[in-house]
Amino acid sequence: MEFVSILFCFAVGLGMLLKPRTVWKLDQAWKSKGGEPTQLYLKVTRVMGGGLMLLSLIMLVVFARV
Numbered sequence: 001m002e003f004v005s006i007l008f009c010f011a012v013g014l015g016m017l018l019k020p021r022t023v024w025k026l027d028q029a030w031k032s033k034g035g036e037p038t039q040l041y042l043k044v045t046r047v048m049g050g051g052l053m054l055l056s057l058i059m060l061v062v063f064a065r066v
Contacts, residue, residue: 002063010056016049 016023023045024037 002059006056006059006063009059010053013049013052013054013056016045016052018049020045020049 020042021037024041028037028041029035
């Protein structure tokens with residue numbers, strides 16, 4: 001079960017890294033009409049996506065040893 005959770009986290013991180021505008025649409029677009037994400041939001045989303053992917057890989061290594 002841990003492997004499925006780790007794979008899900010990795011996939012979400014990859015989506016955040018590659019498609020931050022889609023993440024914004026899913027998360028924030030309903031709050032405003034015709035708005036666009038800021039450059040800061042896009043950059044932070046990409047960084048968080050990369051961090052989530054890195055964390056997923058670390059968790060995979062840790063759980064593989066157990």
